[in-house]
Amino acid sequence: MDFWAEMAGRGPETALVGGAEVRAGSRVRLRPQGRADLLDLALDGRIAVVECVEHDDTGAVSLAVTVEDDPGRDLGDARMPGHRFFFSPAEVEPVADDGPRILVAGIGNVFLGDDGFGVEVVREMARRPQPPGVDVVDFGIRGMDLLYALQRDYDAVVFVDAAPRGEPPGTVSLLEPDHPAAGNAASMETHGMDPVAVLRLAREICRIPARALVVACEPGALPGEASGDVVVGLSEPVRAAVPAAARLVESLLDELRRNRDGNEDAHGDGAGRAGHGGGDRRPVAGDPAVHEDAADVSHDA
Numbered sequence: 216m217d218f219w220a221e222m223a224g225r226g227p228e229t230a231l232v233g234g235a236e237v238r239a240g241s242r243v244r245l246r247p248q249g250r251a252d253l254l255d256l257a258l259d260g261r262i263a264v265v266e267c268v269e270h271d272d273t274g275a276v277s278l279a280v281t282v283e284d285d286p287g288r289d290l291g292d293a294r295m296p297g298h299r300f301f302f303s304p305a306e307v308e309p310v311a312d313d314g315p316r317i318l319v320a321g322i323g324n325v326f327l328g329d330d331g332f333g334v335e336v337v338r339e340m341a342r343r344p345q346p347p348g349v350d351v352v353d354f355g356i357r358g359m360d361l362l363y364a365l366q367r368d369y370d371a372v373v374f375v376d377a378a379p380r381g382e383p384p385g386t387v388s389l390l391e392p393d394h395p396a397a398g399n400a401a402s403m404e405t406h407g408m409d410p411v412a413v414l415r416l417a418r419e420i421c422r423i424p425a426r427a428l429v430v431a432c433e434p435g436a437l438p439g440e441a442s443g444d445v446v447v448g449l450s451e452p453v454r455a456a457v458p459a460a461a462r463l464v465e466s467l468l469d470e471l472r473r474n475r476d477g478n479e480d481a482h483g484d485g486a487g488r489a490g491h492g493g494g495d496r497r498p499v500a501g502d503p504a505v506h507e508d509a510a511d512v513s514h515d516a
Contacts, residue, residue, distance in 0.1 A: 230268050230276045235309040240316050240368025241265045242348070243280065243307035245300075258282065258300065262310060266299065266367070277301045289352050289360075314472045315370035318424070319351040319464055320361055322376050322410070328446035329384075329434030329453045332460075333375035336430070339461040349468055361413055371426035371471050373464055374410040377434040377453070384435030385452030387460050389467075391428050426471065430464055432456050 229238045237243065245263050247255035263280035270276055280300055281288045290298040321337030323330045340351050350369075354361045365372065380388065392410065410429050435450035449457070 227270065228268060230278065230304050232304045232307055232309050237265055237268070237278065237304070237307070237309060238368060239265055239267050242283065242310040243278070244310055245280070245282075245302060246306050246308055247302070248306050263300070263307070269301070276304055278304065278307060280307075283347075288350075314346060314348045316348045316368060317350070317468060317471055318364060318367075318369045318372045319349065319468070320364070320372060320374050321351075321353045322355065322361065322374060324356050326445045326447060327438055328436040329432070329449050330377050330437055332377040332432045332434065332449060332453055332457070335449060335454070335457050336375045336460045336464065339457055340464065345465075346468060346472060348472075358413065362416060365413070365423055369424040371428070372424045373467055374413075374427070374429045375460065375464060376410060376429065376431055377437070378429070378431035379437070380431070380433055382433040383452070384433050384450060385456040386433040387456050387463060388431045388433075389428065389463065390431055391426075428467060430460055430467075432460060 229236045231237070232243070241264070243263055243265060245258045245261050247259055249255055262283045264283055266279045266281055268276065269279055278301065280302060281298060282300075285298055287295075287298045319337060319340065321333035321335075323333040325331035325334050334353050334355055337351050337353050341353075345351055352364070354364075378388075380386075382388070392414070410427070414423050414427055432453055435452055436446060438444040438446050448454075
């Protein structure tokens, strides 16, 4: 086969490591063989996540990985040097699967007032440890980064965002959108992301996680981008809702990890999406910041 034709083809997406199949999203323990420098010594024994399986023209296999507890891991996901490393299959050990992979995506523009709600929630969550297999990422307005992150082997995604829904400012809602049908690819705005539009475009490219949830907050102040106004910081009712939203997301993570097969509702009550054409909304018991009514959700693009 012609070299360029071979390079243009899609290589295998898996590699065998110690008899186990490893793919994007697999967790491995690093065992550098050379140990020739301080970096090898620092990485030895660390847990990493495989981002992709690389093959060269000779058939040699390399695993591109990011270190699981690296605070700058999102830079590695963006292929920035110093946070993304390459190892041969002989230099890693598979780590036993101890739960689903879940992405928590904080989205919003911190220069547009309450639109930065999702960013503040994931920053709140980043202050405490999260379960293995859970990635909490501040995507901000980086829509394409989020789009490509959804192509990884996640079992579920939880979006955290500000969403005007006609409720009192600071109201936190839990929504489960229906998976959007392929065929109507949405454009990605530079300074704004609708989770359903992101899911639709991700499906056009390749895949989306089996479960998608949205933790949304009713904003109080959203200056228009066209006006050029810059508002840094959340309004008081929305800022007060940040801890409640973080607790809600963490309770969802617990439920998603318990109900890995995705056949049960995220709150374990079996309600799921049945009877809701576009989704549902449920409160967290005893949390006044979370709305207590249920309503259908419209997902018209």
